[in-house]
Amino acid sequence: MAFNVEVSNEFQANYIEASDYLVRCNESGKAVANLAADVEGLMHLLAEFPRMYPVREEESRKAGIELRATAAGRYILYYHVGEWTVHLYALRHQLPDPGAADWAALAGE
DSSP: OOOEEEEOHHHHHHHHHHHHHHHHTTOOHHHHHHHHHHHHHHHHHHHHOTTSSOBOHHHHHHHTSOOEEEEETTEEEEEEEOSSEEEEEEEEESSSSGGGOOHHHHTTO
């Protein structure tokens, strides 16, 4: 039996912000469409296999609930598995502020 998938207000706000960011950065409409397709595909997958991705211990501790995560393009989709519902919790860029990343630290310099 498939799980229901619910979108939190935070996830919805994150999704809108991500879409707006892609538009502001002069990305093609294709980038926004790709994000939508990635998220929609994951919603269908998680409805069938909600526990296929591991629990993220650090994020779970910070949020106070058990969170799992998977990639959705350049974003990470965080979710919680309830009894018969997958709750989409948040959508975050893999780099919280890509324009302000400390590239030297990322490169190990």
